[in-house]
Amino acid sequence: MRLDLADLHLFLCVADAGSITQGAARANLALASVSARLRSIEADAGIALLERHPRGVITTEAGEALAHHARLMLRQQALLKGELQDFATGTRGTLHLYTNTAALTEFLPSRLAPWLADRPRLHVELKERTSSDIVRTVAAGLTEAGIVSDAIDAHGLQLQPVAKDRLALIAPAGHPLAHRSKVHFAEVLDESFVGLAAGSALQDHIEEHARAAGRSLTLRIRMKTFEGLCEMVAHGVGLGIVPQCVASRYRRRHGYRTIALADDWAHRHLCLCFRDWETLSSPMQSLLVHLGARTGP
Structure with missing residues (x-):
């Protein structure tokens, strides 16, 4: 399977809404685009993931398995994104x-x-x-x-x-x-x-x-x-x-x-010593400013 995170997010929007139309709205995508993408996901999986009914859709057993793992993967992505943001803003890592x-x-x-x-x-x-x-x-x-x-x-x-x-x-x-x-x-x-x-x-x-x-x-x-x-x-x-x-x-x-x-x-x-301010990492810049660095001319 070649599913990416966008596919997983889209599938969860539809599965949680119980409707392709409402799922498309949650994902801010056109209905036709979502329908085509769902068919591509199922073709790639080689199995039906949704049962389509006049009043909406429900997940098949395979669809439930996909939804379960999609939630885990998206949750892990959110944790990773948060950790990387911490590194970028100087709240995590080692200086x-x-x-x-x-x-x-x-x-x-x-x-x-x-x-x-x-x-x-x-x-x-x-x-x-x-x-x-x-x-x-x-x-x-x-x-x-x-x-x-x-x-x-x-x-x-x-x-x-x-x-x-x-x-x-x-x-x-x-x-x-x-x-x-x-x-x-x-x-x-x-x-x-x-x-x-x-x-x-x-x-x-x-x-x-x-x-x-x-x-x-x-x-x-x-x-x-x-x-x-x-x-x-x-x-x-x-x-x-x-x-x-x-x-x-x-x-x-x-x-x-x-x-x-x-x-x-x-x-x-005592002096702060560095080569070039613009090349310092964001955490180091934050630390040096706190210690008294002047960043302007």
Whole structure:
């Protein structure tokens, strides 16, 4: 049988109406066209599907079987159409968003939560990377978008600032630097540090700048969380470098000192990074607009 979905819909219109005339009206088709199409369906099936009477039609046993399966297939089509629409509008599927540490821990949670809560069938996979890695990945077309620092060279890509991201040095209250309001990174490269766990994009970023200065950081211990890092610093284990907002959050609890980093790379903005707005998927566009993207000129 070569029945298509239009055939099944037409047959159900007639079967449910109990009349070819009324079925044609339900299907918004001409009576002659419907009659011809029904004869073609029966010829293709090789069996009578309708019993025609002066007052209408009734389905044969074969017609009842066809009507049963037609309802299942059309119901499945409606479910499929709904699911595809969900994907198209960003309410279903999986989005991959690459992000640096500051965005992952400080910027995204409060902003992403309400957007994702309104889309219960959508999944977001966040991948923590350094800003330079994210720029390379987006430029290569391996992901649609990311969140990076504006300190990175993103030639050929769109960068749209959405939040400030200043880095600060934290030191124990009794440290010789504790009275300073500002230091350059080069001044503290001989000090011991408390770092973030291996794989942290922020820690990799800091160590890249140490290597650029011809040095390497002395890390006494690595912590998985910012709070753990701050607590270690407060106890005199070493210095730390964290986002300014993190330093402010835990300073009262742990009693360390916060010192501004004077280096340009420490004065940053978090930026949405993508190649071309028109090539982004509809779900990604929706997410980036929610995060603060500007879509106009």
